Amino acid sequence: MKRIAALALCAGLLSLTAAAWAQGDAIAERKNGMKLMGGVTEAVKAAVDAGGPVTPLVPRIEQLLGEMRAIPSQFPPGSGTGDTRARDVIWSDHAGFLRAAENGAKAAEALLAAAQSGDVAATRTALGQVGGTCGACHRAYRGR
Numbered sequence: 001m002k003r004i005a006a007l008a009l010c011a012g013l014l015s016l017t018a019a020a021w022a023q024g025d026a027i028a029e030r031k032n033g034m035k036l037m038g039g040v041t042e043a044v045k046a047a048v049d050a051g052g053p054v055t056p057l058v059p060r061i062e063q064l065l066g067e068m069r070a071i072p073s074q075f076p077p078g079s080g081t082g083d084t085r086a087r088d089v090i091w092s093d094h095a096g097f098l099r100a101a102e103n104g105a106k107a108a109e110a111l112l113a114a115a116q117s118g119d120v121a122a123t124r125t126a127l128g129q130v131g132g133t134c135g136a137c138h139r140a141y142r143g144r
Helices: 002-049 055-074 094-117 122-143
Strands: none
Touching: 002 055, 002 122, 055 094, 094 122
């Protein structure tokens, strides 16, 4: 009987540890993604401020777009505690959060198209739109 209780306790602890590990992975993944997106936007800003060229940034902007598209999957239920600034509203207003993420992805698509065209002015405008969607999402869904 004691062995069964001990095994049940171990199984429960392993389950909690696995859940904590998965949560930690989600938090680390999204933090890395946010850092990558910040680095890309800084590089694009530097290029447009210098007057171009912007087409060499296309591969990095493609990474930005990939990260923007991944945002919904980086906030699984239960990943709102720990070393994160994610606000509970992400899960209580999940539809709004998904709309904000989609707005960011659409803005990143426009930034990619502008950079692919080589048009520095269009890239500058599109970068401003990306920044606007990032700021809107952070104001609503990220704690300070």
